[in-house]
Amino acid sequence: MDIFSNTVALSRMQFAFTAIFHMLWPVLTTGMSIYLVIIEGLWLKTRDPDYYLHIRFWSKLYILNFGIGVATGLPLEFQFGTNWGPLSEAVGDFFGSVLGFEASMAFMLEAGFLGIMIFGWGRVAPPIHYLATIMVAFGANLSIFWILSANSWLQTPAGGAMVNGKFIVSDYFQAILNPFMVKSVAHMFLATLETSLFMIGGISAWYILKDRHTAFFSRSLKIILATTIAVAPIQIYAGHLSAEQVAYYQPTKLAAMESKWESSPAGQPADWSLLAIPDEANNRNSWELTIPNALGYILEFRKNLSVPVPGLNEWKREDRPKMVGLIYYSFRVMIAIGFFLAAVMLWNVVEWYRGNLAPDKIGAQKWLMRLWMFAAPLGYIAIEAGWVVRCVGRQPWVLYDRIRTADGVSNVPPNNVLTSLIFFMVVYSLLFVTTLYFGSRIIGEGPKLDLPVPGADGQFVINTEPAESVPDRRPVEAQQ
Known part of the structure; x- marks a missing residue:
């Protein structure tokens, strides 16, 4: 099949490209907003100027x-109308509403208070500014709830039924609180937080390696470490719970995640494939390295081995995911990164206990700082890999077990989709380069340690002067 003449394949490629690119940015804003809340809270409690300078x-x-x-997210939602019209018509009563909730409740809340958080220093009282920072963080993370609720509903549709090709919702709360929602929201929330923490830690480690503001950034690194002590292990457990729900609700996806072709009967623990080379053409693995019985115990370590673990051969080709190799290795990349980040956290805990993270000693921990820098982007890779597993593994369904992906695509000429895909690739590449440029400038300039700190003399002064002085243009007589 020539994908360049196939509307379904091109529409999937376009949505995948724009989604993968867009996801890079909200990941940091959702997680970093919580970090900013922590830092500003510490500043208000201690009045330590360093915390204020960290916030800025x-x-x-x-x-x-x-x-x-924002710039990359809007085109993503427009595609539901341009490229996925039949899907939007079939599920829009619920899916469209939830996306609207995300825009009106979460994004608008974040954007509304963001202005106060940015420009409110010296113009509003510190408690009001802190409230604005909290609301920005709440709005950013509320987006996770609504987006994951909508996507989870595509994975496990609930709260209604298909009637004449359209999903009719009978219970909105049941639809919002669909079976996938709670664990998916928790897993993604922890993923964004962990990724942001390691990115902040990696940037801090870069400064320490460069011997720039060592005391300043050793403090941020310790705050990050204190937070990741809890986040990293909980995230691993949240990922396990997400895999358990996949085993229950989407057994075809689990079989693809494990490249498992033959079923394991009840009472017989399934082997776990550590590495494999999937051979989809012949419905088998051409090579694999397995750990006997491990998958059965992983899936049911809290229960009896009472249910079978089905393999891909239980389903017809048209009813199971394709690109098994992509799903299989994306899942393993995500797992490997999760455990690696936890290991980095443990190493840092040991060094902290030994006193090697003190400002006068941390500069000597060269390899540890390099490890933080290496770990900084890994969270992004894990999140993108996880979404590949989540969405590619759902195929061939766009609404699981209700609407096939091929039936949800708009009847648009392939050339039109290819043109828009190329356009997105060019524009998003320019945005990526631009973002790297300005981000590197911010990091290269470093913190401004000479900024005046509100309340440094014990008093918080509110600036009531207008931002700009507007000249009085009345006639002289009127002014007199």
Whole structure:
């Protein structure tokens, strides 16, 4: 099949490209906003100027990511009308409403208070500014709830039924709280937070390696470490719970995640494939390295081995995911990164306990700082890999077990879709380069340690002067 003459394949490629690119930016804003709440809370409690200077520095990267996230997110939603019209018509009563909730409740809340968070220093009282920072973080993370609720509903549709080709919702709360929702929201929330923490830690480690503001960034690194001590292991457990729900609700996806072709009967623990070369043409693995019985125990370590684990050969080719190799290795990349980040956290805990992260000693931990820099982008890779597993593994369904992907695509000429795909690739590439340029400038300039700190003399002064002085243009007589 020539994908360049296939509307379904091109529409999937376009949505995948725009989604993967867009996801890079909200990941940092959702996680970093929580970090900003922590830092500003510490500043209000201790009045330590360093915390204030941290807020001002990291806020610049937050704003940059927020702006690019908005620019790349809008075209993503427009595609439901341009490329996925039949799907939107069939599920729009619920799916469209939830996306609208995300825009009106979450994005508008974040955007509305963002202005106060950025420009409110010295213009509003510190508690009001802190409230604005909290609301920005709440709005950013509320987006996770609505987006994951909508996507989880595509994975496990609930709260209604298909009637004449259209999903009629009978219970909105049941649809919102669909079976996938809770664990998916928790898994994604922790993923964005962990990714942001390691990115902030990696940038801090870069400064320490360069011997720039070592004491300043050793403090941010310790705050990050104190937070990841809890986040990293909980995220691994949340990922396991997500895999358990896939095993229950989407067994074809689990079989693809494990490249498992033959079923394991009840009472017989399934082997776990550590590495394999899937051979879809012949419905088998041409090579694999397995751990006997491990998959059965992983899936049911809290229960009896009472249910079978089906393999891909239980389903017809047209009813199971394709690109098994992509799903299989994306899943393993995500797992490997999760455990690697937890290991980095443990190493840092040991060094902290030994006193090697003190400002006068941390500069000597060269390899540890390089490890933080290496780990900084890994969270992004894990998140993107996880979404590949989530969405490619759902195929051939766009609404699981209800609407096939091929039936949800608009009847648009392939050349039109290819043209728009090329356009997106060019524009998004320019945005990516631009973002890297301005981000590197922010990091290269570093924090401005000479900024006046509100309340440094014990008093918080509110600036009531207008931002600009407008000249009085009345006649002289009227002014007198």
